[in-house]
Amino acid sequence: MRSTIETETSETETTETETTPPSIFDEEALLNRLMGDRELAREIVTCFLEETPRQLAALSARLGTGDLPAAERLAHSIKGAAATVSGDALSKVAQEMEMGGRAGNLQAMSAKLANLERQFQAARDAMLSRFR
Numbered sequence: 001m002r003s004t005i006e007t008e009t010s011e012t013e014t015t016e017t018e019t020t021p022p023s024i025f026d027e028e029a030l031l032n033r034l035m036g037d038r039e040l041a042r043e044i045v046t047c048f049l050e051e052t053p054r055q056l057a058a059l060s061a062r063l064g065t066g067d068l069p070a071a072e073r074l075a076h077s078i079k080g081a082a083a084t085v086s087g088d089a090l091s092k093v094a095q096e097m098e099m100g101g102r103a104g105n106l107q108a109m110s111a112k113l114a115n116l117e118r119q120f121q122a123a124r125d126a127m128l129s130r131f132r
Contacts, residue, residue: 022088024119025126030086042131048085049124052078056117059097063110071109072101078116087123090116 027041034040055078062071079094093116100108 022092024087024089024122025130026086026088027130033086045085045127045131048081048087049127052081052120052124055081056120059116060113063106063113066106068101068104068106068109071106072098075101075109075116082123085123085127087119087127090119090123093119 030041030044031038034044055074059071059074059078062068062074075094075097079091079098082088082091082094093112097109097112097116100106100112
């Protein structure tokens, strides 16, 4: 009976971990990657917050013109930039868009654009609240 309980607990823990949504902004992870250098983190976050709106606008334009290869590259760039600053939820949506592009599915990419923009706004708000 004890092994049954342990198995059930283990399965429950695995399920909870797998369904945990990505964080909007993981400040601790960013600072750990930068060895605690808060000023460097501020500089990187500032650059990210300045550049990403331009990338989002370019992505929207490329999707509007049906330029799938360029849209896929932009989604890839946003994914990487978001991952660099520990914007995990934004990175995840950008990755989903990139995968849609790889599959040649412009419609799937376009359908995720509004969510990508929402995730950026959420990440922006979280970053600004910590790095003003």
